Amino acid sequence: MAEFWRWVAEHGWVGWLGASAVLACAEMLTLDFTLLMLASGALAGGVTAVFLPGAWLIQVLVAVAVGGVMLAVLRPTLLKRVRDAPGYRSLLDQLVGSEGTATRQVTSETGEVKVRGEIWEARTMSPGVTIDAGESIEVYQVDATTLIVYPASQGLGWSGGART
Template sequence: MNLTDWLGDHGWALWLSLALLLAVAEVVSLDLVLIMLAVGALAAAGTAAIAPDLWVLQILVGAGVSAGMLIFLRPSVLAKVRATPGYRSSTDKMVGSSGMATTQIDRGSGEIKVDGQTWSARTYASDVIIEQGTEIEVYEIDGPIAVVYPKYGEIA
C-alpha cells in the first residue's frame, strides 16, 4: 500500500496534517486567522475518525467550526490581546521610524519606504514639501497614511 492509498483510507490524517500546517503558518502571521482554521481542521479530523466515509460531513464540520471561531472567538481574543498593557500594533511601532521619500511629499500626497514597506504619506504641516530622496521620520499613522517630516529639518 502506498502513501496516497493510506491517506485515502485515513482522511483524519489529511485533516490533521492541514491543521498542523495552518498552526505553523499562524506562528508566522500572528493574525489569529489561521489558528481558527486549524481548529476547524482538527474538528474535521475528529469527524473523519468517527465517520471516515462522510466527506461532506467532514467538510461541513470543519467549515462550520472555522467560521464559528472566526466570527465569535477571534474578536474577543483580539480585544483581550489589544487591551494587554504594553501592547503596540505594528503601525504604532512605526511611529518614530526613519525612512526615505520615494516621491515628493506634500500635504496632499506622497510615498515613503520604511523598513522595506511602501506607504502613502503626507507631511505634518501644509506648508512643508519633502523632496524625493529625503530621509524622513514618521510622526504618526493616520489610517493608511503615514504623516511624516524631514528627519534633519530639510524643508523645501
C-alpha cells in the same frame, strides 16, 4: 488496492489530523488566527472520523461547522484581546519614529517620502516648513494614509521632552 482504500476509509482521522497540523503550522506564518480556526475544524473532523469511520459527509460537515463557528465567534475575540494588549502597536503605529527620505518636496500640504522601502504621501507637521527631495525625515504621526513628518536634521525642537 482494495485493502488500501479500506484502510483509508477506516483511518480517515489520520488525514484530518495531518490537515489540522499543516494548517496550524501555516498559522505561524500569518499570525492572523484564520488558519488556526480552520485547523480546529479539521481536528473536529478527525475526532468525528474516529467515531464514525467512513461517514465522510458527516466528517466534512462537522469540520466546516466547527471551523465556521470558530472563525465567526472566537477569532474576533482573540484579535480584540491581542490588539488591546499593552504594548501592541499596529504596523502603521510602528512607523512613528521611523526615519526615511523625502522623494519629492514635502510641504505642510503635500509631498512624498520613502520609509522602510515604501513610498508614502506626506506633509510636514509645521506650517511653513519645507523639506526638499533627498533630505532625511522622521515620522511624527500617521494620519490615515499620510505620514506627518519633520526634518531629521532639525529635530522636534525639544530635548527629551524637557523644556529649555
